[in-house]
Amino acid sequence: MTTQQKLIDSARYLIQTRGYNGFSYADVADQVQVRKASIHHHFPAKADLARAVVDESRAQIEQHARALAEAGVNPQQQLLTYTRYWEKCIADASAPFCVAGMLAAEMPTLPSDLADAVRAHFRSLTNWLEAVLSTGSQLGVFQLRHSVRQEAEAFMAMVYGAMLVARAYATPTTFADIVDLAFKRLLAK
Amino acid sequence: MTTQQKLIDSARYLIQTRGYNGFSYADVADQVQVRKASIHHHFPAKADLARAVVDESRAQIEQHARALAEAGVNPQQQLLTYTRYWEKCIADASAPFCVAGMLAAEMPTLPSDLADAVRAHFRSLTNWLEAVLSTGSQLGVFQLRHSVRQEAEAFMAMVYGAMLVARAYATPTTFADIVDLAFKRLLAK
DNA sequence: GGTTGCCAGCCTACTAGTAGGTAGACACGA
DNA sequence: TCGTGTCTACCTACTAGTAGGCTGGCAACC
Numbered sequence: 001m002t003t004q005q006k007l008i009d010s011a012r013y014l015i016q017t018r019g020y021n022g023f024s025y026a027d028v029a030d031q032v033q034v035r036k037a038s039i040h041h042h043f044p045a046k047a048d049l050a051r052a053v054v055d056e057s058r059a060q061i062e063q064h065a066r067a068l069a070e071a072g073v074n075p076q077q078q079l080l081t082y083t084r085y086w087e088k089c090i091a092d093a094s095a096p097f098c099v100a101g102m103l104a105a106e107m108p109t110l111p112s113d114l115a116d117a118v119r120a121h122f123r124s125l126t127n128w129l130e131a132v133l134s135t136g137s138q139l140g141v142f143q144l145r146h147s148v149r150q151e152a153e154a155f156m157a158m159v160y161g162a163m164l165v166a167r168a169y170a171t172p173t174t175f176a177d178i179v180d181l182a183f184k185r186l187l188a189k
Numbered sequence: 190m191t192t193q194q195k196l197i198d199s200a201r202y203l204i205q206t207r208g209y210n211g212f213s214y215a216d217v218a219d220q221v222q223v224r225k226a227s228i229h230h231h232f233p234a235k236a237d238l239a240r241a242v243v244d245e246s247r248a249q250i251e252q253h254a255r256a257l258a259e260a261g262v263n264p265q266q267q268l269l270t271y272t273r274y275w276e277k278c279i280a281d282a283s284a285p286f287c288v289a290g291m292l293a294a295e296m297p298t299l300p301s302d303l304a305d306a307v308r309a310h311f312r313s314l315t316n317w318l319e320a321v322l323s324t325g326s327q328l329g330v331f332q333l334r335h336s337v338r339q340e341a342e343a344f345m346a347m348v349y350g351a352m353l354v355a356r357a358y359a360t361p362t363t364f365a366d367i368v369d370l371a372f373k374r375l376l377a378k
Numbered sequence: 379g380g381t382t383g384c385c386a387g388c389c390t391a392c393t394a395g396t397a398g399g400t401a402g403a404c405a406c407g408a
Numbered sequence: 409t410c411g412t413g414t415c416t417a418c419c420t421a422c423t424a425g426t427a428g429g430c431t432g433g434c435a436a437c438c
Contacts, residue, residue, distance in 0.1 A: 214423085
């Protein structure tokens with residue numbers, strides 16, 4: 001793996017656990033075993049590094065979403081893949097929080113270009129959720145009581161809120177419990 | 190108002206907007222117009238100041254909850270008072286985020302005694318929500334499809350998630366939209 | 379009623395340490 | 409030989425926290 005990729009991975013982990021204002025180039029240098037100056041060579045400013053993390057995350061989500069759709073996976077299974085992914089990440093502490101969620105909380109302190117990247121990530125996720133919910137609704141597997149956009153935003157809020165509550169209580173199962181309820185509500189007649 | 194109270198109020202605002210790792214004694218000193226050393230006189234360490242903020246917030250919530258219950262306000266109106274409070278705070282940007290929510294995101298970086306205070310805040314809020322939902326369910330105004338605890342945690346997750354999404358999009362109405370949906374779901378037959 | 383002593387509150391001036399960021403030299407492969 | 413990547417050494421600005429001194433009010437005692 002290239003040093004650049006290692007730097008991004010390290011920054012992702014640090015943002016997930018400590019947030020943008022909670023980590024420094026010194027932390028990244030320590031993890032990747034290079035000097036601080038080497039990080040500046042790849043990412044001149046801290047915001048550049050963080051933006052690379054967010055952009056990569058968004059690209060991965062979009063790629064996974066495309067792959068699922070092209071494979072003809074049904075809507076409820078697509079949604080379940082998404083929630084199961086976070087359940088696993090939180091349970092084994094490999095990624096205890098979504099990067100964009102963490103950065104969203106810190107929004108007022110972020111440089112504007114990084115804030116733009118975060119918004120783009122949320123927009124991308126909302127669009128995908130809308131598409132999945134819409135298709136599922138047409139197929140009759142999801143029972144939407146409000147507009148697709150509202151249902152998508154509510155589901156997203158539930159997922160991010162569940163991460164927050166699970167982190168506050170330090171009980172990973174709390175996340176699964178809450179998301180499970182959100183899922184059942186969509187399926188309920 | 191005492192200097193001590195001014196310091197707490199200033200710290201609350203700064204935590205809500207920037208988070209624990211995003212503000213410094215210099216920021217507080219600037220807002221309250223005292224020297225940094227004076228803050229240390231009242232709150233020896235940064236964590237002491239933050240803990241005072243969280244403890245005061247929890248006490249206020251508990252006091253309000255008691256007042257509402259003693260006034261004989263019905264459950265749906267009690268819940269509405271809570272959500273309306275945040276709607277207003279977010280709309281006029283007077284308090285664009287819950288202190289405990291912000292600190293929950295930063296949990297892994299907080300000193301343990303401050304983390305304890307944050308957990309206590311969440312526990313207190315969950316307990317109140319459980320009580321309100323439980324009473325409302327017995328009166329037949331709330332339709333709970335799962336355990337009271339699960340429904341309480343899900344509602345809380347929705348509220349905090351809505352704050353996060355609203356902050357990401359910088360659109361205060363998003364919060365009201367999402368919470369409105371959560372509320373209607375509780376009332377739905 | 380003075381005088382004395384105490385103390386909360388606030389200050390200036392400082393410490394040690396960390397933040398993000400830069401300059402310039404060196405190694406190495408195309 | 410040029411570009412890329414890495415390094416050491418350094419910078420300025422800022423962090424939380426400390427040391428020690430000043431002030432003005434309150435209480436106790438003669």
